[in-house]
Amino acid sequence: MAEGQRKTAKGELLLSLRNVSKQFGAVTALSDIELDVHAGEVVALVGDNGAGKSTLVKILAGVHQPTSGTIEFLGQKVTLSDPGKALEMGIATVFQDLALCENLDVVANLFLGHELNPWRLDELQMEVRAWTLLQELAARIPSVREPIASLSGGQRQTVAIARSLLLDPKIIMLDEPTAALGVAQTAEVLNLIERVRDRGHGVILISHNMEDVRAVADRIVVLRLGRNNGVFTPADSHEDLIAAITGASDNSVSRRAARKMESLGE
Amino acid sequence: MDQANKTSAPAAQLDRADTRVRHDEGIGGWLRSFYDRVRSGDLGMIPVIVGLLLISAVFSTLNPVFLAPNNLTNMLFDAAAVGLIALGIVFVLLLGEIDLSIGSMSGLASALLGVMWVQFGYPVPVAIAGAIAAGAIMGLIYGFLRNRFEMPSFVATLAGLLALLGMQLYILGPTGSINLPFTSGMVRFGQIYIMPMWFSYALAVLPGLLMIWTGHRTRQQRAAANLSSTSMSVVILKAVLLSAALLFAVWYLGKGRGVPWMFGVFVAFVVVMDYALRRTKWGRSLFAVGGNAEAARRSGINVKRVRLTAFVVCSSFAALGGVFAASRLASSSQQAGTGDVNLNAIAAAVIGGTSLFGGRGSAWSALLGVLVIQAISNGLTLLNLSSSLRYMITGAVLAIAVIVDSLARRSRASHGRA
Ligand SMILES: Nc1ncnc2c1ncn2[C@@H]1O[C@H](COP(=O)(O)OP(=O)(O)OP(=O)(O)O)[C@@H](O)[C@H]1O
Ligand SMILES: [Mg+2]
Numbered sequence: 052m053a054e055g056q057r058k059t060a061k062g063e064l065l066l067s068l069r070n071v072s073k074q075f076g077a078v079t080a081l082s083d084i085e086l087d088v089h090a091g092e093v094v095a096l097v098g099d100n101g102a103g104k105s106t107l108v109k110i111l112a113g114v115h116q117p118t119s120g121t122i123e124f125l126g127q128k129v130t131l132s133d134p135g136k137a138l139e140m141g142i143a144t145v146f147q148d149l150a151l152c153e154n155l156d157v158v159a160n161l162f163l164g165h166e167l168n169p170w171r172l173d174e175l176q177m178e179v180r181a182w183t184l185l186q187e188l189a190a191r192i193p194s195v196r197e198p199i200a201s202l203s204g205g206q207r208q209t210v211a212i213a214r215s216l217l218l219d220p221k222i223i224m225l226d227e228p229t230a231a232l233g234v235a236q237t238a239e240v241l242n243l244i245e246r247v248r249d250r251g252h253g254v255i256l257i258s259h260n261m262e263d264v265r266a267v268a269d270r271i272v273v274l275r276l277g278r279n280n281g282v283f284t285p286a287d288s289h290e291d292l293i294a295a296i297t298g299a300s301d302n303s304v305s306r307r308a309a310r311k312m313e314s315l316g317e
Numbered sequence: 318m319d320q321a322n323k324t325s326a327p328a329a330q331l332d333r334a335d336t337r338v339r340h341d342e343g344i345g346g347w348l349r350s351f352y353d354r355v356r357s358g359d360l361g362m363i364p365v366i367v368g369l370l371l372i373s374a375v376f377s378t379l380n381p382v383f384l385a386p387n388n389l390t391n392m393l394f395d396a397a398a399v400g401l402i403a404l405g406i407v408f409v410l411l412l413g414e415i416d417l418s419i420g421s422m423s424g425l426a427s428a429l430l431g432v433m434w435v436q437f438g439y440p441v442p443v444a445i446a447g448a449i450a451a452g453a454i455m456g457l458i459y460g461f462l463r464n465r466f467e468m469p470s471f472v473a474t475l476a477g478l479l480a481l482l483g484m485q486l487y488i489l490g491p492t493g494s495i496n497l498p499f500t501s502g503m504v505r506f507g508q509i510y511i512m513p514m515w516f517s518y519a520l521a522v523l524p525g526l527l528m529i530w531t532g533h534r535t536r537q538q539r540a541a542a543n544l545s546s547t548s549m550s551v552v553i554l555k556a557v558l559l560s561a562a563l564l565f566a567v568w569y570l571g572k573g574r575g576v577p578w579m580f581g582v583f584v585a586f587v588v589v590m591d592y593a594l595r596r597t598k599w600g601r602s603l604f605a606v607g608g609n610a611e612a613a614r615r616s617g618i619n620v621k622r623v624r625l626t627a628f629v630v631c632s633s634f635a636a637l638g639g640v641f642a643a644s645r646l647a648s649s650s651q652q653a654g655t656g657d658v659n660l661n662a663i664a665a666a667v668i669g670g671t672s673l674f675g676g677r678g679s680a681w682s683a684l685l686g687v688l689v690i691q692a693i694s695n696g697l698t699l700l701n702l703s704s705s706l707r708y709m710i711t712g713a714v715l716a717i718a719v720i721v722d723s724l725a726r727r728s729r730a731s732h733g734r735a
Pocket of ligand 1: 079103
């Protein structure tokens with residue numbers, strides 16, 4: 052892929068989605084989604100459960116095909132017909148359900164589909180790269196030669212994140228990457244997101260943790276019931292953001308906050 | 318000063334940073350981790366060894382001929398054909414699929430060999446290539462049905478079983494069997510050709526030497542990359558044990574006729590396919606698809622192509638097994654590939670340690686399993702049991718193998734070993 056090799060300048064438009072819709076039978080998971088991602092930018096994608104965040108990520112990863120709409124990558128219209136194609140172009144993904152092969156060891160999972168030396172696997176080099184990558188993530192993994200089945204949830208998540216970094220992608224999408232991580236590992240992942248951004252890559256981060264989102268995001272894109280529902284910056288107020296996510300200024304979050312205030316006032 | 322020395326002392330090896338992990342060193346450590354693995358349901362070669370010991374004990378008390386060197390040589394002659402078929406099915410089982418038509422495929426291949434070679438007068442290599450090509454085409458069809466229509470391989474190959482059997486009967490015509498020329502190299506290969514003793518001995522020590530050599534080289538490379546490695550004493554112990562066993566086997570067989578070339582060729586195929594499974598990207602992708610097809614797809618693996626190749630490899634080996642069977646029996650007949658051939662091959666792979674659930678297995682399982690299956694079949698023949706009893710017993714053996722597989726799988730799941 053020639054376009055996959057090109058170096059990207061900071062601020063350049065990497066990815067742009069126009070009117071992307073996705074239907075699962077009767078369910079409209081996404082309708083008319085617009086999204087831009089620039090080089091050197093962290094875009095947070097937030098929304099309630101079932102808002103369509105993972106579906107959007109899967110479309111960009113080539114796992115699902117959009118029902119309609121256009122996707123442009125580096126200014127060219129592209130069809131992401133399968134995950135291999137997305138990876139080749141430089142779009143790497145950490146899926147919410149991780150998508151690891153439990154019967155294979157950590158090294159095999161990290162390099163799956165991109166093994167070094169296809170006709171005589173270079174296990175040594177792969178193992179060394181695996182340890183280096185995992186150390187960058189402050190991973191606590193006892194052995195890279197044990198099957199994934201023997202790892203804890205957080206350890207698996209670290210492996211999935213490490214795998215997405217392996218191919219030096221242009222855009223990396225993380226679907227709730229810190230959901231199962233410990234304090235130190237979460238901080239490492241946030242550091243890593245910043246490092247990746249500073250290297251001039253684009254990052255799409257999905258998280259329900261608004262603190263993490265505000266800490267690293269340059270823009271916060273809100274999805275609600277499969278539609279765009281506003282774009283925010285970390286400078287915007289928490290209440291506005293919550294209102295956009297839940298769809299009303301009078302919502303369970305604000306009511307809860309008000310009750311707290313009242314009980315404090317008494 | 319002392320302090321500084323300590324911290325700058327050899328940096329901890331890359332893979333030895335986690336203090337919670339027990340790192341087993343030396344022979345004692347190897348035995349301990351072996352014991353742990355078995356307890357967690359990773360049985361390895363144990364079912365085969367236990368099976369072979371039991372079988373030998375029972376049959377040799379019933380009929381001392383069972384363990385006679387010449388009988389064992391016969392057994393190896395017989396094992397090659399079913400072994401090749403079992404080797405093929407390993408690749409399909411690894412994906413969690415199945416091919417129930419391997420018996421019919423081998424029968425059709427043996428019929429094709431007879432027709433092309435004896436009736437049409439084609440040269441033997443052409444006839445063999447034709448038979449294998451027929452297998453490859455059948456594999457392509459199964460793969461296509463699975464990929465395009467999501468047809469469960471169980472159903473597709475069950476249909477194939479009948480269709481292939483029909484074709485076999487059709488091309489053999491009314492006479493129903495073709496005798497292969499007794500003086501031909503092809504038949505001598507299946508009945509007479511034995512390796513020279515010096516060659517057998519050389520082959521018996523080769524794996525041990527290779528183990529030590531690669532073990533040593535890997536150790537050096539890993540040390541250079543700051544990684545730990547198994548201690549040399551373990552490697553040497555394994556190599557010595559293996560060489561001793563192989564040398565004893567060759568010596569014992571040498572008291573009779575010796576080691577058949579046919580068996581040697583089968584083992585060579587096992588070695589090649591073992592390399593393909595463990596050391597190539599394609600082999601890795603077979604395991605990945607068998608373990609989690611969706612994860613494999615998301616890693617950019619072309620799952621459909623992997624499936625297609627597995628079915629092609631399986632059917633091709635089934636065809637080659639049919640060719641071997643024809644040369645062993647010196648005929649292509651309507652009976653070739655029928656009866657228990659199908660289940661014997663599947664049972665061999667499962668007994669050898671390839672899981673029916675996908676994602677686990679090895680090429681060696683075909684070799685190990687076929688020894689067990691052939692020993693049973695040979696022992697029952699020596700006892701002059703009717704085929705009705707033989708079928709029942711083979712059925713029971715397959716059932717036991719599958720039960721062991723299921724139990725081991727459950728145990729592995731609860732020990733986090735997938
Ligand atoms: N494969 C599928 N088939 C049918 N419907 C689907 C499928 N995947 C997602 N959906 C539907 O699409 C909608 C959006 O789901 P999605 O997984 O994208 O939500 P999400 O925003 O990631 O939620 P969460 O925060 O819980 O992860 C849901 O209503 C879901 O039921
Ligand atoms: Mg989701």
